[in-house]
Structures are given as C-alpha cells and as structure tokens.
Amino acid sequence: MNPTDASGVLGFFMADGLAGYADAAAGIVFLVMLAATIIGGIIACNAERLVRAVAGLALCFIGVAAMYYFLNSPFVAMMQMLIYIGAVCITIAFAIMLASPEDNKKQGPAGALSGPLGLVTAGLVTFGMIGLAVNTSFNVLPKENMGSIKLMGIKLLTTYSMVFELVSIVLLIAILGSLVIARHGRSK
Amino acid sequence: MSILNLHNSLNTYLILGAILFGMGIYGLVTRRTLIGMLIASELVLAAASINFMAFNRFTAPDPTVGQIFTLFIMAVAAAEAAIGLSITIAVYRNYKSVDTEDLVDLKG
Numbered sequence: 001m002n003p004t005d006a007s008g009v010l011g012f013f014m015a016d017g018l019a020g021y022a023d024a025a026a027g028i029v030f031l032v033m034l035a036a037t038i039i040g041g042i043i044a045c046n047a048e049r050l051v052r053a054v055a056g057l058a059l060c061f062i063g064v065a066a067m068y069y070f071l072n073s074p075f076v077a078m079m080q081m082l083i084y085i086g087a088v089c090i091t092i093a094f095a096i097m098l099a100s101p102e103d104n105k106k107q108g109p110a111g112a113l114s115g116p117l118g119l120v121t122a123g124l125v126t127f128g129m130i131g132l133a134v135n136t137s138f139n140v141l142p143k144e145n146m147g148s149i150k151l152m153g154i155k156l157l158t159t160y161s162m163v164f165e166l167v168s169i170v171l172l173i174a175i176l177g178s179l180v181i182a183r184h185g186r187s188k
Numbered sequence: 189m190s191i192l193n194l195h196n197s198l199n200t201y202l203i204l205g206a207i208l209f210g211m212g213i214y215g216l217v218t219r220r221t222l223i224g225m226l227i228a229s230e231l232v233l234a235a236a237s238i239n240f241m242a243f244n245r246f247t248a249p250d251p252t253v254g255q256i257f258t259l260f261i262m263a264v265a266a267a268e269a270a271i272g273l274s275i276t277i278a279v280y281r282n283y284k285s286v287d288t289e290d291l292v293d294l295k296g
Contacts, residue, residue: 023192023193024192026192026195027190027191027192027193027194027195028192030192030194030195031191031192031194034194034200034204037204037208038204038207041207041208041211041212041231042211044211044215044227044228044230044231045211045212045214045215045218045219045227045228045231046215050221050223050224050227053224053227054227057227057230057231060208060231060234061234064208064234064237064238067201067204067238067241068241068258070195071201071241071242071244071245072245072251073241073244073245073255073258075255076241076255076258076259079259079262080262083262083263083265083266084230084234084262084265087266087269088230088265088266088269091269091270091273092223092226092227092269092273094273095223095273095276095277096223098277098280099223099276099277099280099286113217113218114217114218114220118214118217118218119214121213121214121217122210122211122213122214122217123210125206125209125210125213126206126207126209126210127206129202129205129206129209129210130202130203130206130207133199133202133203133206134199134202134203138198138243138246138247139247140246140247141247141248141249142249143249143250143251144249144250145250145251145252146251147244147250147251147252147255148252151252152252152255152256155252155253155256156256160256163260167260167263167264168263170263170264170267171263171266171267174267174268174270174271175267175270177271177274178270178271178273178274179274181271181274181275181277181278182273182274182277182278184278
C-alpha cells in the first residue's frame with residue numbers, strides 16, 4: 001500500500017466517514033428506541049397482568065426519554081427518567097401490590113367498547129391525528145437561541161417564576177391530599 | 189429521506205405521539221380496573237409531551253418554552269398519579285375491589 005492510499009483511508013475516516021458512521025449509529029439507536037416506545041405502549045395497554053403493564057409502561061417511558069434526547073433536550077430526558085420511571089411507575093407498582101386487583105378478577109367482556117369497537121375507536125383517533133399531522137404544513141420560525149439548560153434555568157426563575165411556584169404548591173397540596181385520602185378510615 | 193434520518197423530521201414525532209395517544213385511548217376504554225385506566229392515561233400524557241417537545245424543537249422560535257412546559261406537565265402528571273392511586277387505595281378499602289363494574293353506588 002503506498003502512502004497516498006493510506007492517507008486516503010485515513011482521510012476517509014477523519015473527514016467524512018466518521019461523521020457518517022456517527023449519524024448512522026444515531027439513526028439505528030433512534031429506531032431501536034422508537035420500537036421500544038411502541039412495544040412498551042402495546043404491552044402497557046394490552047397485558048393481562050397489571051404488573052406486566054407497569055413494566056411495559058416503564059419501557060415506553062425509557063423510549064420517550066430517548067425521544068426527548070433526540071429532540072435536543074437532555075435535561076427533560078433526565079427528568080423523564082427520574083419522575084416517570086423512578087417515581088410514577090414505582091408508585092403504580094406499590095398500588096398494585098396494595099390493592100391486589102388480580103385476586104377476584106372478573107371474566108368476560110368488560111363492556112360495550114372493550115372488544116373490536118374499542119380498537120376501531122382508537123384506530124380512528126390515531127389515523128385521524130396522523131392524517132392531520134402529515135397533511136398540515138407548519139410555519140417554521142427562525143430560532144432565537146439553542147434552548148440550553150442555563151437559559152431554561154434563567155427563564156424558570158424570571159419569566160415563569162409565578163408558574164414555577166404555583167406548580168410546586170399544586171404538587172405539595174396534591175401529595176398531602178393523597179396522604180389524607182389514603183389514610184382516611186384507618187384506626188391508627 | 190433515509191430511514192436512518194427519521195429523527196430529524198417533525199412528522200416522525202407527531203406520528204409517534206398519535207400512536208401513543210391511540211394506545212392510551214384503547215387502554216382507557218378496554219381496561220376494567222382503575223389502575224389499568226391510570227396506566228393508560230399516563231400514555232396519553234406522554235403523547236401530549238412528545239408533541240410539545242417536537243414542535244418546540246422544529247418550529248418554535250424559543251426552544252426553552254416547550255421544555256419548561258413539558259416539565260410542568262410532568263409535575264402535574266406526578267400529582268395526578270399520586271391522587272389517582274390514593275383514591276384507588278381508598279376505593280379498595282371500601283369495596284374490596286378496584287373493578288370499575290363494582291363501583292355502581294351512584295348508578296340510577
């Protein structure tokens with residue numbers, strides 16, 4: 001192999017090739033996470049046992065967090081992992097263990113909408129929304145900034161400080177209220 | 189457009205959001221326990237958040253606003269899950285069941 005070939009190979013890896021491989025790898029990771037989201041959602045709404053549905057929900061949320069990462073928002077992706085997978089899924093798992101809904105499960109159809117009619121309803125909603133999304137042309141505005149975490153923090157404590165405080169109060173009252181509701185009727 | 193370049197298109201995220209929303213609706217109408225319906229409603233909320241973030245990334249002039257709004261959706265969803273599960277526990281204590289067909293006290 002003569003030197004020009006070697007530099008050619010090196011140049012292929014250095015200049016365009018490596019970036020191309022990185023793009024391809026990102027695309028493959030995106031496809032895997034897309035599949036994880038959809039498969040997790042199917043498990044979450046179809047699994048016979050509720051514990052499996054919660055596991056599917058966690059898989060779906062991991063995929064959604066990856067979607068946020070691909071949408072230039074690593075902070076929101078991290079919050080998704082913390083809040084949804086770490087808190088909401090675990091809370092639902094505890095509720096399943098406390099209420100044990102599998103013990104006296106009824107058999108047979110759950111209602112008029114539970115069979116094919118429910119599938120048709122959900123399919124109509126889904127394809128209607130997909131049709132709307134694909135056939136609408138959206139007005140793309142030029143970016144003012146890159147949406148960094150620092151800018152988010154500044155906006156949270158200046159422009160949106162009122163909403164920030166309100167949300168924290170809503171969360172506090174909701175958690176206190178849920179404690180009161182769940183504790184009501186206990187002897188001690 | 190190549191299949192490996194799907195993550196740079198707005199339509200991918202909108203279609204994913206619509207699919208998640210449809211699965212949430214399907215779960216809401218077919219599940220017969222309160223906890224199952226709560227799981228399905230989490231799917232609907234995730235679909236709404238994905239739509240917010242997609243428009244935030246591709247069309248909005250200021251990309252911080254959608255991220256902040258998604259954080260608020262997460263806080264409200266956490267509050268909703270806590271309240272819903274405590275109501276489920278209270279219902280189970282009173283009825284010894286979380287099946288939606290057993291909760292018929294207000295049925296005319």
